[in-house]
Amino acid sequence: MARLVRSVCLIIPPSPFLTDEHVFPFLGPLKVGSMLKDAKWPVKVIDLAGKTDFIRDIENAVSNSESQCFGITATTPQFPAAVQIAKAIHRVRKDARSIIGGTHATLTVAARKYAEERRMVGRAAASYRQLEDNFDVIVSGDGEETIFLATEDNAPKLIDADDRRSPLFLTNEMLDATPFPARDLIDLDSYHYFIDGVRATSLIAQLGCPYNCGFCAGRASSMLRKIRTRSAENIVKEMKFLYQTYGYRGFMFYDDELNLTPKMVDLMKMITQAGCELGVEWKLRGFIKSERFNDEQAQVMFEAGFREILIGFESGSPRILKNIQKGATLDDNTRCMEIADRRGLKVKALMSLGHPGESEETIELTLNWLLKVKPAAFDATVITPYPGSPYYDDALPVPVVDGENPVWVYSAKNGDRLYQEAVDYAKTADYYKGNPNEDDGYVSHVWTDFIDARTLVLRRNELEKTVRAKLDIPLTPSRPGEVYERSMGQSPPLIPS
Numbered sequence: 377m378a379r380l381v382r383s384v385c386l387i388i389p390p391s392p393f394l395t396d397e398h399v400f401p402f403l404g405p406l407k408v409g410s411m412l413k414d415a416k417w418p419v420k421v422i423d424l425a426g427k428t429d430f431i432r433d434i435e436n437a438v439s440n441s442e443s444q445c446f447g448i449t450a451t452t453p454q455f456p457a458a459v460q461i462a463k464a465i466h467r468v469r470k471d472a473r474s475i476i477g478g479t480h481a482t483l484t485v486a487a488r489k490y491a492e493e494r495r496m497v498g499r500a501a502a503s504y505r506q507l508e509d510n511f512d513v514i515v516s517g518d519g520e521e522t523i524f525l526a527t528e529d530n531a532p533k534l535i536d537a538d539d540r541r542s543p544l545f546l547t548n549e550m551l552d553a554t555p556f557p558a559r560d561l562i563d564l565d566s567y568h569y570f571i572d573g574v575r576a577t578s579l580i581a582q583l584g585c586p587y588n589c590g591f592c593a594g595r596a597s598s599m600l601r602k603i604r605t606r607s608a609e610n611i612v613k614e615m616k617f618l619y620q621t622y623g624y625r626g627f628m629f630y631d632d633e634l635n636l637t638p639k640m641v642d643l644m645k646m647i648t649q650a651g652c653e654l655g656v657e658w659k660l661r662g663f664i665k666s667e668r669f670n671d672e673q674a675q676v677m678f679e680a681g682f683r684e685i686l687i688g689f690e691s692g693s694p695r696i697l698k699n700i701q702k703g704a705t706l707d708d709n710t711r712c713m714e715i716a717d718r719r720g721l722k723v724k725a726l727m728s729l730g731h732p733g734e735s736e737e738t739i740e741l742t743l744n745w746l747l748k749v750k751p752a753a754f755d756a757t758v759i760t761p762y763p764g765s766p767y768y769d770d771a772l773p774v775p776v777v778d779g780e781n782p783v784w785v786y787s788a789k790n791g792d793r794l795y796q797e798a799v800d801y802a803k804t805a806d807y808y809k810g811n812p813n814e815d816d817g818y819v820s821h822v823w824t825d826f827i828d829a830r831t832l833v834l835r836r837n838e839l840e841k842t843v844r845a846k847l848d849i850p851l852t853p854s855r856p857g858e859v860y861e862r863s864m865g866q867s868p869p870l871i872p873s
């Protein structure tokens with residue numbers, strides 16, 4: 377049966393917690409937009425990145441919009457803004473339909489299912505109610521096909537595409553067949569990112585990561601967990617398209633990890649070949665999983681145009697690595713640094729503090745390991761247990777004494793605990809990369825039996841200062857005149873002089 381054509385307005389909420397909101401565009405809603413465009417449905421994207429008076433912007437846009445369907449994307453820290461946006465939409469247009477999609481909705485639904493299946497008292501049920509109370513339709517998982525169902529008159533309250541058996545869950549073949557993200561729906565030029573001085577943008581080659589890191593959101597979500605890859609031809613086609621249309625030859629690959637399957641070697645070779653054919657020297661960056669890294673991968677990555685890779689090592693303490701369920705040992709991590717070093721790849725080491733069993737001693741081990749392996753760049757964050765991460769999903773409530781705020785506790789296999797303050801994600805924009813320039817830039821909502829939340833932040837700040845000073849790693853600005861870049865992982869030289 378033919379679908380009724382509808383006009384859809386997609387909304388990207390602001391992220392005031394990022395130092396610079398115009399570095400990487402949100403590809404998710406642009407992917408949804410590309411499907412609507414392909415089906416010849418009228419579609420508009422309202423990109424509120426960097427907008428401070430966004431409620432007024434939304435009220436104006438909605439009152440002048442021909443759409444009745446408003447699709448909002450949101451990560452967890454964007455959720456407070458998404459709730460405000462939905463309220464504004466309904467204030468202005470009584471007949472409007474608000475549809476929420478993206479990782480917060482997906483992960484909250486996944487966390488609720490996880491708790492229900494195990495008959496656990498989880499926080500996710502309350503978090504899910506916030507979705508129900510504020511939005512007409514909730515979309516969990518891939519939005520490419522789901523958006524069409526979400527706009528139908530009799531759409532259910534929840535459309536759960538985050539299930540590998542669902543026809544709405546994209547297969548590798550569907551990923552290849554669907555159009556590239558419709559970057560033309562936003563002002564792409566207002567986004568600026570540079571790799572080795574070359575203008576760059578982001579790209580996703582492969583979705584999903586099958587590991588079980590305790591802090592990582594999506595371990596119970598098929599969308600974020602199952603490895604789904606496009607063909608190497610399709611990925612290279614997107615790179616060529618972006619080069620020919622916009623002139624980009626720098627690309628940040630936002631795959632969770634590039635080296636999860638042996639196919640990456642072929643992909644790298646094809647990227648190299650495409651560069652030769654076009655006469656282009658690519659400038660590339662991306663993430664790899666340390667224990668799977670080998671010399672062959674390093675070499676083909678170098679040949680393709682990678683000069684720097686990002687690696688989530690997290691900790692210098694073997695006990696903490698086990699508690700995270702990282703899958704990599706400290707020896708794996710050291711060996712990985714050696715491979716990168718001998719193949720000419722610089723490493724940005726991504727470290728995190730605040731895991732079960734964390735203590736002053738384990739933080740000291742992290743500091744000493746960094747000083748030993750000497751990465752070219754690093755960051756160190758305090759973790760945030762989001763819905764859909766094992767730290768959140770497997771935590772149990774601690775009995776509260778009258779008047780106390782609720783506390784949740786996650787226990788690692790060895791009994792080490794992680795205590796978590798309950799955060800209201802509809803009100804608090806909780807993120808884990810803070811301002812490393814300020815001593816009060818980081819907030820910790822977690823603590824352990826060995827270190828309290830405040831000391832965790834103080835030790836993080838000290839670690840950052842010490843490692844930067846000893847390894848001579850300055851904070852890197854994202855643009856001239858700005859203090860530094862925070863979560864984007866950029867390294868100098870950033871801007872062509």
Ligand code: B12
Pocket residue numbers: 390391394400401402403404405407408446447448449450451452453454475476477478479480482483515517518519520522523526580583584591592593594600630631632762763806807808809863864
């Ligand atoms: C690229 C990336 C970034 C980039 C760009 C931001 C972005 N979200 O694109 C940068 C570096 C800026 C970033 C920052 C952060 N990120 Co990030 N990031 C990613 C990453 C690696 C890829 C995102 C992506 O492009 N996916 C591919 C697209 C196609 O998928 P998608 O966005 O999910 O969209 C699909 C569906 O969700 C759905 N959908 C999306 N929107 C909508 C809207 C509607 C209406 C509908 C119907 C459907 C729909 O359809 C899309 C197509 O299938 C993901 C991990 C991952 N693999 O997804 C983490 C991830 C999204 N990030 C995460 C986090 C925690 C952060 C930070 C908070 C980190 C910090 N600084 O503290 C910030 C928050 C940024 C923000 N603005 O909110 C978490 C989110 C957890 C959560 N609970 O929301 C993730 C899932 C990583 C993880 N596993 O923990 N991130």
